Amino acid sequence: MRSNLKSIRTNKGFTQEELAQKVGISRQSIYAIESGKFNPSILLALKIAYVLETSLYDLFELDNTDWE
């Protein structure tokens, strides 16, 4: 799964720390999602999308390896 979180977050003017606080998670989580080390649950993904006022489809994209 490819994450567009970093670009959307910076476009909206959030730092990792600010976004983490708004969503109620650690800054490490935001970093891990942005760097592709960790795929969030649907609940967490929806919370991030809500705070950034965007959709899940904009935040995350399937890539070819997800179908293997």
Place this chain on the structure above:
Amino acid sequence: MKNSFLIDRKFIPYAMLLLALGMGLGFAYLNDTILPFLQIKSSNTGIAVLLERSNYQGDLALTFILIALYILGFIQRKKEDEYIDFLRYQALIKSAIFQTAGLIVGTWFFGGLSFLNLMLMNLFSFLILFNLFFQFELYKTNKKMKQ
């Protein structure tokens, strides 16, 4: 994120105290220094025969260390979330793999008293490995975040 098996952070000092006490008692036990109140008076009757021991110091040391390691491993982080849970899960799997590998290697390359000593160390190894892997993964993430 709430996990019922996690332990409140207020128990950290108690865990450190238990660890220090357990290690102190353990070292004393290994050097044949047994505290008088932990000795079993009549070693040929009752519970001493049942448990096949002359004192409780080793048992107490092991219990203190195991409880302390468990508390330190499953203490709540300041910010508990899915990613911390994910790291904890990964650390558990890695420690299970390493402990199993250690057991297999020990079975082949150790015998007699050395094997018994290895089994004794094996009592702690899972929790020690779990703590090490979990803290190392957190440290790695924090380091990369700062770069």
